[in-house]
Amino acid sequence: MEVRARAPGKIILSGEHAVVHGSAAVAASIDLYTEVSLKISTDSEGSDGLLKLHLKDLGLQFSWPTEKIKEALPGPCIPLPPPTCSLESMKSLASLVEDQNIPEANFGLATGVSTFLWLYTSVHGFKPATAVVTSSLPLGAGLGSSAAFCVAVSASLLALSDLVNLDQNKKGWQSFQENELELVNKWAFEGEKMIHGKPSGIDNTVSTFGNMIMFKSGQLTLIKPSMPLKMLITNTKVGRNTKALVASVSERTMRHPEAMASVFTAVDSISKELSTIVQSPAPDDLTVTENEDKLQELMEMNQGLLQSMGVSHTTIETVLRTTLKYKLASKLTVYFSRALESTRLKSTIDSLTNGSVLAGTIVDKVIAELESCGFQCLIAEIGGKGVEVSFSSSS
């Protein structure tokens, strides 16, 4: 039996970084996915005794004799509740990954590969298997690639375990039950901890459950936007590392605990107000405009607070200047530009619209201009489904 699992990336509309410190944040899934296909070798098939990981888009293949992994790790654990990877196991995994000689340009991948090894062995012990990963999400671009990776890996592992109860004969994509989604989410969170250091859990939660959510101290509240939303995302291609940024905010918080507490409280209020506005009925154009103006102001305030946290970047100014030149675009776009500006750099959401307003020439012009600056633009639907799996009987 072979399973495919796909998990979406995310955008954060408000509250990134502050959410790690207990503030509310608002996030939504986007229709860009990471997909993992997993096949575990059975005894009857005979096997080469290897655990293989193929990162297809990156053209990288890794394999480990399962006996070697067994020697390095302290034995299979009982996979409930999901275990946290100890420092000692992290070191052992790092040396297993180091042996694979990951090219220097892909150095950041080492943590992702270690995370795969940890999640795999924690659920399935030392059985030989092959996992193939593909993704349409740019890595390290603020779109939750690490969470989508952890969620898709966890979902594929659990789908082939007896910890969940899925219909393996069903054709096409299927969802998990609510309690099973919670389990996938807990496993993915353990993975995110290995990649992010101290994650809030918002990225894996939105990737698991999909939709738009408000997230605060580990608790999720579903948000139902009163209008369909579509985003233009600009990737400025400036490299960043979420783990380092999260750590830098924590350091600043230790230096200035009271001032930072006020910043986090302000972000909390912004996220709550934003979630109310996004859900409030907008029966006519005037109300839509008023709501958009308020959202824009909230985004500006959020951006100011992100600067106070020390997480902003000059490339985003170029994106803002460009979108501001287009009146319609700037009105609709600025606040969402700021949303991702907050994640600090690369992914900037430039438009929020009910689907049609920005379609056509203005969007085309903005995209052309942004791309002429060397940025990459993607249009994404937001608030779609979370993780899903699909079975196929392998030959």
Ligand SMILES: Nc1ncnc2c1ncn2[C@@H]1O[C@H](COP(=O)(O)OP(=O)(O)OP(=O)(O)O)[C@@H](O)[C@H]1O
């Ligand atoms: N498809 C993938 N295959 C292997 N590793 C991956 C994959 N996607 C993400 N990762 C791991 O996640 C790391 C990127 O995570 P990081 O949290 O820095 O960025 P992000 O998740 O894209 O952005 P953010 O967390 O700000 O939304 C990569 O360096 C790699 O270790």
Ligand SMILES: C[C@@](O)(CCO)CC(=O)[O-]
């Ligand atoms: C920056 C951050 O708020 C979101 C990363 O996408 C970190 C986290 O919540 O774990």
Ligand SMILES: [Mg+2]
């Ligand atoms: Mg991440």
